[in-house]
Amino acid sequence: xxxxxxxxxxxxxxxxxxxxxxxxxxxxxxxxxxxxxxxxxxxxxxxxxxxxxxxxxxxxxxxxxxxxxxxxxxxxxxxxxxxxxxxxxxxxxxxxxxxxxxxxxxxxxxxxxxxxxxxxxxxxxxxxxxxxxxxxxxxxxxxxxxxxxxxxxxxxxxxxxxxxxxxxxxxxxxxxxxxxxxxxxxxxxxxxxxxxxxxxxxxxxxxxxxxxxxxxxxxxxxxxxxxxxxxxxxxxxxxxxxxxxxxxxxxxxxxxxxxxxxxxxxxxxxxxxxxxxxxxxxxxxxxxxxxxxxxxxxxxxxxxxxxxxxxxxxxxxxxxxxxxxxxxxxxxxxxxxxxxxxxxxxxxxxxxxxxxxxxxxxxxxxxxxxxxxxxxxxxxxxxxx
Amino acid sequence: xxxxxxxxxxxxxxxxxxxxxxxxxxxxxxxxxxxxxxxxxxxxxxxxxxxxxxxxxxxxxxxxxxxxxxxxxxxxxxxxxxxxxxxxxxxxxxxxxxxxxxxxxxxxxxxxxxxxxxxxxxxxxxxxxxxxxxxxxxxxxxxxxxxxxxxxxxxxxxxxxxxxxxxxxxxxxxxxxxxxxxxxxxxxxxxxxxxxxxxxxxxxxxxxxxxxxxxxxxxxxxxxxxxxxxxxxxxxxxxxxxxxxxxxxxxxxxxxxxxxxxxxxxxxxxxxxxxxxxxxxxxxxxxxxxxxxxxxxxxxxxxxxxxxxxxxxxxxxxxxxxxxxxxxxxxxxxxxxxxxxxxxxxxxxxxxxxxxxxxxxxxxxxxxxxxxxxxxxxxxxxxxx
Numbered sequence: 001x002x003x004x005x006x007x008x009x010x011x012x013x014x015x016x017x018x019x020x021x022x023x024x025x026x027x028x029x030x031x032x033x034x035x036x037x038x039x040x041x042x043x044x045x046x047x048x049x050x051x052x053x054x055x056x057x058x059x060x061x062x063x064x065x066x067x068x069x070x071x072x073x074x075x076x077x078x079x080x081x082x083x084x085x086x087x088x089x090x091x092x093x094x095x096x097x098x099x100x101x102x103x104x105x106x107x108x109x110x111x112x113x114x115x116x117x118x119x120x121x122x123x124x125x126x127x128x129x130x131x132x133x134x135x136x137x138x139x140x141x142x143x144x145x146x147x148x149x150x151x152x153x154x155x156x157x158x159x160x161x162x163x164x165x166x167x168x169x170x171x172x173x174x175x176x177x178x179x180x181x182x183x184x185x186x187x188x189x190x191x192x193x194x195x196x197x198x199x200x201x202x203x204x205x206x207x208x209x210x211x212x213x214x215x216x217x218x219x220x221x222x223x224x225x226x227x228x229x230x231x232x233x234x235x236x237x238x239x240x241x242x243x244x245x246x247x248x249x250x251x252x253x254x255x256x257x258x259x260x261x262x263x264x265x266x267x268x269x270x271x272x273x274x275x276x277x278x279x280x281x282x283x284x285x286x287x288x289x290x291x292x293x294x295x296x297x298x299x300x301x302x303x304x305x306x307x308x309x310x311x312x313x314x315x316x317x318x319x320x321x322x323x324x325x326x327x328x329x330x331x332x333x334x335x336x337x338x339x340x341x342x343x344x345x346x347x348x349x350x351x352x353x354x355x356x357x358x359x360x361x362x363x364x365x366x367x368x369x370x371x372x373x374x375x376x377x378x379x380x381x382x383x384x385x
Numbered sequence: 386x387x388x389x390x391x392x393x394x395x396x397x398x399x400x401x402x403x404x405x406x407x408x409x410x411x412x413x414x415x416x417x418x419x420x421x422x423x424x425x426x427x428x429x430x431x432x433x434x435x436x437x438x439x440x441x442x443x444x445x446x447x448x449x450x451x452x453x454x455x456x457x458x459x460x461x462x463x464x465x466x467x468x469x470x471x472x473x474x475x476x477x478x479x480x481x482x483x484x485x486x487x488x489x490x491x492x493x494x495x496x497x498x499x500x501x502x503x504x505x506x507x508x509x510x511x512x513x514x515x516x517x518x519x520x521x522x523x524x525x526x527x528x529x530x531x532x533x534x535x536x537x538x539x540x541x542x543x544x545x546x547x548x549x550x551x552x553x554x555x556x557x558x559x560x561x562x563x564x565x566x567x568x569x570x571x572x573x574x575x576x577x578x579x580x581x582x583x584x585x586x587x588x589x590x591x592x593x594x595x596x597x598x599x600x601x602x603x604x605x606x607x608x609x610x611x612x613x614x615x616x617x618x619x620x621x622x623x624x625x626x627x628x629x630x631x632x633x634x635x636x637x638x639x640x641x642x643x644x645x646x647x648x649x650x651x652x653x654x655x656x657x658x659x660x661x662x663x664x665x666x667x668x669x670x671x672x673x674x675x676x677x678x679x680x681x682x683x684x685x686x687x688x689x690x691x692x693x694x695x696x697x698x699x700x701x702x703x704x705x706x707x708x709x710x711x712x713x714x715x716x717x718x719x720x721x722x723x724x725x726x727x728x729x730x731x732x733x734x735x736x737x738x739x740x741x742x743x744x745x746x747x748x749x750x751x752x753x754x755x756x757x758x759x760x761x762x763x764x765x766x767x768x769x770x
Contacts, residue, residue: 051770069547284541382441382444384433
């Protein structure tokens with residue numbers, strides 16, 4: 001099953017699981033749950049053995065969850081129906097491609113099945129553009145979304161720089177519910193101080209509006225244009241930016257989403273500096289743009305899916321596949337395992353060493369961490385003398 | 386000079402002009418005006434002969450106006466200062482890379498110089514992601530922005546489809562001030578009726594809110610998700626969508642910009658259908674994304690710049706370079722010339738034959754027109770059986 005927000009490589013992991021399971025041959029039927037938990041609850045299953053190679057080669061390159069995803073949270077009431085289905089269909093292995101909420105679902109199903117005397121192998125395949133899963137060096141999905149954000153920031157930066165006085169300031173609002181990995185990736189294409197971004201607002205750092213405006217004004221004064229990248233869930237010290245607004249959406253897990261931290265800051269900057277401030281919100285485009293898929297990310301997403309089957313056949317359960325970075329100077333990545341219980345509901349935030357002392361920029365160690373994940377080198381833009 | 390909104394290939398045209406002028410050798414000094422008219426007014430000029438090959442090869446691939454652009458409108462008061470500068474620097478040839486507003490600037494400068502007894506060669510190089518310039522088959526800049534919009538719609542469509550009930554509807558707001566060419570390009574990646582987009586709102590067609598909601602609801606009912614692509618300046622029969630709001634910005638040319646036709650329609654759909662509706666606004670990202678540059682567009686932008694110099698040397702003036710499509714089945718494009726007076730201030734809207742009878746979709750003739758402009762074939766996404 002696929003669960004939670006989608007990524008441009010979530011189907012590479014699905015293909016990895018199915019490919020490895022078909023190759024092994026001993027696993028029997030291979031079903032996909034339509035829309036995750038929702039499909040499990042009503043028995044809506046898709047036969048994954050019989051799709052054909054041509055179809056898989058397209059699906060592996062398709063963004064968005066091919067099985068259908070869900071944000072539904074598993075409740076105690078749901079458990080009997082799911083266990084009944086697993087029993088009826090004689091399902092012994094459950095592979096969940098998802099984030100930290102789905103890890104919780106997986107751990108609960110494993111525990112409940114065990115308590116009911118039904119041994120169930122549950123292997124979680126990490127997936128999140130937020131990169132906030134614990135115990136893995138990084139998560140499939142992040143590298144591609146980060147590549148989009150880096151390229152979008154580079155482009156929007158040159159647009160603002162070129163437009164000059166007509167529209168010198170741009171605020172780009174990016175995803176990242178609790179952690180700033182994606183917002184931080186905006187800096188991956190920055191080659192000198194003139195380049196965007198000039199200010200980054202992370203969920204980890206409460207935004208001080210005066211400080212934010214001061215930094216934007218300083219960059220505008222110095223370079224003639226300024227770009228701020230703001231995580232959609234960035235907040236002030238006293239709560240959501242923009243005063244006491246209600247969250248515009250609260251998901252099943254109780255996570256509140258506030259519309260437009262970026263929108264609020266853009267309006268504020270426009271009023272303070274009396275210039276046209278643009279507000280860009282790529283939204284789901286940042287997590288589904290085929291042209292920005294990181295080849296590294298796509299490869300690792302596939303390998304994580306294949307590894308999940310291998311670990312399952314070796315007897316692992318109640319565990320998540322992790323990506324493990326090699327120690328050498330050249331980037332290398334292998335897989336490992338982590339107990340689901342230590343992943344479920346946990347959030348890996350940006351460590352202090354990745355945050356610039358100003359708290360509105362990132363450090364070289366962060367860039368060194370993230371650069372190998374986004375695929376081939378970013379383009380090198382020029383400026384006239 | 387470069388003028389108006391930027392594109393991902395506006396610097397290819399600049400490079401084309403400079404390259405051709407350097408090769409000819411007889412033109413003497415080659416200056417670039419910093420931020421267009423603003424630079425001409427204060428004599429801020431950049432020497433373009435001495436930038437070096439390595440720098441040009443980067444700049445040609447850099448989005449945003451490398452010279453700096455402007456949205457300033459030429460006034461009668463400005464004319465003497467500009468003519469004085471042209472005289473002082475002995476500038477006989479003026480190349481303007483811009484849209485229909487800049488064409489007006491060019492024509493006025495030509496006429497005023499002639500009246501003052503200063504023969505001035507003015508050649509306009511077409512540039513606009515809106516594709517609304519008259520007398521040219523299409524405009525450099527459009528193909529790349531259209532490629533972005535097509536890919537963004539394909540991705541966001543698969544995202545919404547995969548998310549299902551959690552967030553089934555997405556409204557993408559795209560640029561295009563007076564004409565729907567860019568919004569229409571959202572359909573270029575649509576291979577069957579399930580694919581996004583399901584509704585397109587063009588500036589040419591007054592939006593009927595009930596009809597819009599009906600179409601979104603119908604697609605949602607039939608496919609489980611729906612994507613609407615809305616031009617930022619789409620309006621209702623009685624004016625801007627969202628009632629009697631003030632435009633959030635009015636440029637020097639008096640063009641009003643209303644914030645969020647898409648935002649308004651997204652909120653409306655959320656209320657009517659009681660589901661989470663996403664609102665995505667790629668903004669300047671759509672006109673500056675290096676990963677979505679159309680190779681065809683980039684090549685033609687360069688050729689238009691080179692042709693401008695050739696036509697100037699042949700004695701043309703007060704004219705715009707046009708792109709002329711060959712008659713054959715295989716796409717071919719050459720250049721021509723059109724009088725600036727017939728381009729200035731004109732807007733080429735989508736012809737009726739490109740609009741589906743519903744007025745909220747496009748026809749095969751439009752797809753046949755636009756497909757060759759966006760470069761290599763778009764990816765082919767798959768679906769599970």
